Every structure is written in C-alpha cells, then in structure tokens.
Amino acid sequence: MVAPSPTSMMLRTKKTKAVGIPTIDLSMERSQLSELVVKACEEYGFFKVVNHCVPKEVISRLEEEGTEFFSKTSFEKHQAGTSTPFGYGCKNIGPNGDMGDLEYLLLHTNPNSISERSKTIAKDHPIKFSCIINDYVEAVKELTCEILELAAEGLWVPDKSSLSNIIQDVHSDSLLRINHYPPVKKSNDNWDPSKLQNNTIGFGEHSDPQILTILRSNNVGGLQISTQHGLWLPVPPDPNEFYVMVGDALQVLTNGRFVSVRHRVLTNTTKPRMSMMYFAAPPLNWWISPLSKMVTAHNPSLYKPFTWAQYKQAAYALRLGDTRLDQFMRIQKQEASNIENASHST
Ligand SMILES: C=C1C[C@]23C[C@@]1(O)CC[C@H]2[C@@]12CCC[C@@](C)(C(=O)O1)[C@H]2[C@@H]3C(=O)O
Numbered sequence: 001m002v003a004p005s006p007t008s009m010m011l012r013t014k015k016t017k018a019v020g021i022p023t024i025d026l027s028m029e030r031s032q033l034s035e036l037v038v039k040a041c042e043e044y045g046f047f048k049v050v051n052h053c054v055p056k057e058v059i060s061r062l063e064e065e066g067t068e069f070f071s072k073t074s075f076e077k078h079q080a081g082t083s084t085p086f087g088y089g090c091k092n093i094g095p096n097g098d099m100g101d102l103e104y105l106l107l108h109t110n111p112n113s114i115s116e117r118s119k120t121i122a123k124d125h126p127i128k129f130s131c132i133i134n135d136y137v138e139a140v141k142e143l144t145c146e147i148l149e150l151a152a153e154g155l156w157v158p159d160k161s162s163l164s165n166i167i168q169d170v171h172s173d174s175l176l177r178i179n180h181y182p183p184v185k186k187s188n189d190n191w192d193p194s195k196l197q198n199n200t201i202g203f204g205e206h207s208d209p210q211i212l213t214i215l216r217s218n219n220v221g222g223l224q225i226s227t228q229h230g231l232w233l234p235v236p237p238d239p240n241e242f243y244v245m246v247g248d249a250l251q252v253l254t255n256g257r258f259v260s261v262r263h264r265v266l267t268n269t270t271k272p273r274m275s276m277m278y279f280a281a282p283p284l285n286w287w288i289s290p291l292s293k294m295v296t297a298h299n300p301s302l303y304k305p306f307t308w309a310q311y312k313q314a315a316y317a318l319r320l321g322d323t324r325l326d327q328f329m330r331i332q333k334q335e336a337s338n339i340e341n342a343s344h345s346t
C-alpha cells in the first residue's frame, strides 16, 4: 500500500483542520474552555484567543506609539538607550551575536522602570507614553491570568490561582517588547523582484524562556510556529486578536505536559510588520519546579528546581536557538537514551 504524502493529506479538509492552529473563544462555557486551553498547550504550546477583554483603544494607542517611535531617525532611536538590558535594539538580539532583520523596544513592565525609560523613548510626551504602556501591560496581564487560571482548572490543580499568582507578584520580571520588521526595500533603479521570494530571517528560531507570551501583531504576517513533528506552520496575522505561546517556565511547572513552542519570524513583504509581546515571568527569586499535582510516582519530576534568576542567567549565556531546558533536566537526554538502550538489550 502506498502511504499518502504529507501534502496530499494536508489537502483534505479534515486533516487540514487537524494541523491548524487552535482558536479559543473566551466567551465559551468555562469547563469546555479549560479543556481546550490544556489541549492546545499540550499539542502546540500555541493558540489564538478571540473574544478577549482587552479594549481596542488600548491596543491601537500602543500601535500608534510604536509607529511614531520607529519612524524616527536612527540617531533619535538610539537616544532611547541600548537594549542591554532595556531600550532600543537594532539587528542585534541578545548578548551572544544573534542577529535578525528587525529593530525593537524592550521594556521591563515595572511601572518605575517604564516611567524612567519613557523619558528617553518619548522625550516630548513621557507621561502619555508611560500611561499607554502601563494600560497595555495591565490589560494583557489580566488576559494572561485568565488563561493561566483556565489552564490550572483544566489540569485539575486544586488552587486555580497557583499559576496566575506567579506573574501577579509586584516583583514579577515580566517584559514588553515591540518589534518592527522593515519591509523588503524597493529602490527605483535596481529593484529585484526575485528578492521577495527569498525569506529574510526577522527573528530566528527559539522558544521563549518565560511562562506565557501574549503576542499581537499588525496585519503583516511572518510568524511561524514549529509543530512537535518539526513542521513549520505560518501564523495568519490578526490585528484584533492575541496569540498565546507556552514558554519554557510553564513547561517545567507542568512537568513537561505543556510544551514551549519554538517559533521564528521570516519576512518577505513590502509592508512593515509590527508585533508586541508581553512575556509573563515570575519574580527573579521565585523557585520554579513542577506543581505538586503534576508529579506522581509514575510521573516523577523531570526537572531540577531552579530560580527564575538562575534560568535567565542560563538563557542569556546561550544563543537564541539553543534548547536551554536540557541543563535543568533531572536525567540528561543522553543518560535517558542509555537507560532506554540498556533496557532493550536485556
Ligand atoms: C539570544 C538571546 C535573546 C534573548 C536572550 C537570549 O540569550 C536567549 C533568549 C532570548 C529571549 C527570547 C524571548 C524574549 C527575550 C527578551 C527573552 O527573555 O529571551 C529574548 C532575549 C533578548 O532578546 O534579549
């Protein structure tokens, strides 16, 4: 019998649905919702939410600020301060030589930090700028907590706030990033249309280290997620809705039941992409280890406990695409495969 090729399988409507990105309608009934959230976090570590409670104006005001900032001259943008750790970055991602075809603003979500940064980012209207950022952060934090509570309910964790409490702490290390991917340039004299076919790496493949990432973009695509089978799925842009990504810390908290999603951005359009990510994180001194409900005799803890500061330090010592969780596994991957091989040979 000839097995169907992946392409022919994907052409069938039902199979196409099976590989589609889950969409979760937050207006649905709660018990059904919590099941869907768990399923999406297990299968993809990624889903879209619709009917969320973030007001449209909160989103559009941040988008306007982003557009205004990125349209400044390179000199003015650099005056916002370099992105090490917070401020304006151009092409360089992180401290270890990673590059992408983008520029960005990276901010800590602590209101004092936002107020300080606003003085250099939006010199002529710092108070307005801080208010817009704070309003956005508050609204997406609420959405994040709602999703984390649904996840806890769906996992039958006795305290449904056990995940949302982690990011609600006043000392939370959550970040906000606004990415701007320039369009492919068309110069009048020697514009090469074939360039449009070549994808440029906007942001290389990686997983986010935090608990959950809440992503919103303008109407320009480019984001792709990797399925657990290694297939890259393009994510259709939707300016009115949010995408949710499971980060490494949530993978640990659920003892590997949820997977942190690997994703990347490839750009090839004539329009600029702008995206805004809220990275929901614990306080630096917070210990991260699987929730007790997720550990049983048959399902022992896969990870050694670590603080968020230790994990961040490890992440920042590595390259963007590295898998950082390996060094926090109780049994290293190699050891596990040795045990597996030994059990087969006896
Ligand atoms: C290369 C890097 C950039 C990054 C820090 C790191 O060393 C590895 C993780 C990267 C990432 C991905 C998600 C958002 C981000 C702010 C984070 O916390 O981890 C970035 C870091 C960055 O851009 O500085």
Ligand SMILES: O=C(O)CCC(=O)C(=O)O
Pocket (backbone or CB within 6 Å): 177, 179, 203, 208, 215, 217, 223, 263, 264, 265, 275, 277
């Ligand atoms: O810009 C995007 O759409 C995604 C960027 C991203 O993955 C990140 O900043 O961690």
Ligand SMILES: [Fe+2]
Pocket (backbone or CB within 6 Å): 206, 207, 208, 263
């Ligand atoms: Fe990311």
